[in-house]
Amino acid sequence: MNRIDVGLFDFDWHHSIYFFIVSPDEQIYLRYGGRDAVSADSYLDLDSFALALRAGLAEHERWRAGALPPRPRPPPFFARELERLRVQELERGRCVECHMIGDYRAAAREREGTLDKRREMFRSPDVRDLGIHFDVPRGLVVERTEGAALAAGLLPGDAIVNFAGRRVLTFGDLLYVHDGLDRTAARLPLTVERPGAGRVDLVLQLPVQWWVSDITYRYWSIDPQTHLTTAPLTEARKRDLGFDPDGFACEVTRVNARAGVLDLHDLRAGDVIYSVDGAEADPTVRDCLVYLRLNVTAGEEVDLGVLRAGVRTQVTVRTHRQRFRKLGTP
Amino acid sequence: MQDHQPVRRSGAPLLAAAGLLVGLSIPGHSSPAAYQPFEDDTLEWLDDYQQALALAKATGRPLLVEFRCSP
Numbered sequence: 001m002n003r004i005d006v007g008l009f010d011f012d013w014h015h016s017i018y019f020f021i022v023s024p025d026e027q028i029y030l031r032y033g034g035r036d037a038v039s040a041d042s043y044l045d046l047d048s049f050a051l052a053l054r055a056g057l058a059e060h061e062r063w064r065a066g067a068l069p070p071r072p073r074p075p076p077f078f079a080r081e082l083e084r085l086r087v088q089e090l091e092r093g094r095c096v097e098c099h100m101i102g103d104y105r106a107a108a109r110e111r112e113g114t115l116d117k118r119r120e121m122f123r124s125p126d127v128r129d130l131g132i133h134f135d136v137p138r139g140l141v142v143e144r145t146e147g148a149a150l151a152a153g154l155l156p157g158d159a160i161v162n163f164a165g166r167r168v169l170t171f172g173d174l175l176y177v178h179d180g181l182d183r184t185a186a187r188l189p190l191t192v193e194r195p196g197a198g199r200v201d202l203v204l205q206l207p208v209q210w211w212v213s214d215i216t217y218r219y220w221s222i223d224p225q226t227h228l229t230t231a232p233l234t235e236a237r238k239r240d241l242g243f244d245p246d247g248f249a250c251e252v253t254r255v256n257a258r259a260g261v262l263d264l265h266d267l268r269a270g271d272v273i274y275s276v277d278g279a280e281a282d283p284t285v286r287d288c289l290v291y292l293r294l295n296v297t298a299g300e301e302v303d304l305g306v307l308r309a310g311v312r313t314q315v316t317v318r319t320h321r322q323r324f325r326k327l328g329t330p
Numbered sequence: 331m332q333d334h335q336p337v338r339r340s341g342a343p344l345l346a347a348a349g350l351l352v353g354l355s356i357p358g359h360s361s362p363a364a365y366q367p368f369e370d371d372t373l374e375w376l377d378d379y380q381q382a383l384a385l386a387k388a389t390g391r392p393l394l395v396e397f398r399c400s401p
Contacts, residue, residue: 004379009395017398024386024393053394060392098397 021056
């Protein structure tokens, strides 16, 4: 791993398997990979892999013919540049797992004050939350749509060929572009090949908090864990309870036993959390726990406004900082 | 939104493997003379990226680079 330029081979390091097809001068033709919270291989199968291989070879022919515009190479980056990873893992001869690169890098940015959790913790948002459901063996062919994708006019059978202004050949390409979107983006242009109609341009309106998806499977030491499961209140319920309808009040639906084991808090199912360190609303967030995870450093305490059995009270929560098979702190 | 739940995962060391994408039987894909596909249509897997890159440069073949958890 020491000799791999992970600036060039950048990907979401929580994917269990990932492929690049690359020219002899290290231009990336395409990526193959992608997962979701359900499974490490939701988007992986032999048929779509064969499609990717064919597309990669076709790109190689274009490269050989000089028809592939050269792309600027990303700045080089090597795992050894992460000082704590170098000292704690590489210099001790330990194996560097993929996810450790992501976690060490995020932790370093957290210490520097440059960490953008919206983008770097909530990685690879689930495109199904936009209403795009792919026919996985057929690559980027849409199987069905709902929500924002349906409203944009995306149809079953459409094959996405351009996503947010970038040519995409595989789901791995598309997810990487999606992951790279500015989290303040409100619209997403895309182009499809529609059977019988040729290329069709569409614009998808991105819903609030579109970048939030279930990241339970990820190894993050930067995620302030509370071992809670929450659900946002409906606007009607917020009004009934006297909360700001645009606020991020949410209800605790489950408390994992680890919260007690780690002595984090005494919250219970049915509690309504209406404020986090005094804040009750954020224009980009709809869920109190998302707001907490964005604004609290893992391991620190946070004061929550809680409605319990009709009474407003304050609860102090100690968040947990996870470590993953590492002796040191990333 | 769900907070982290404990996840069990077997040992997952990084394996960065690089191979040359050669000898694939692709319908409609011609093999230019510069290619030297293997007769048995297999991939030759290498585990040293620089070695694989040098081979790609020497043969004009593309690289299929795989990152995965073990095994």
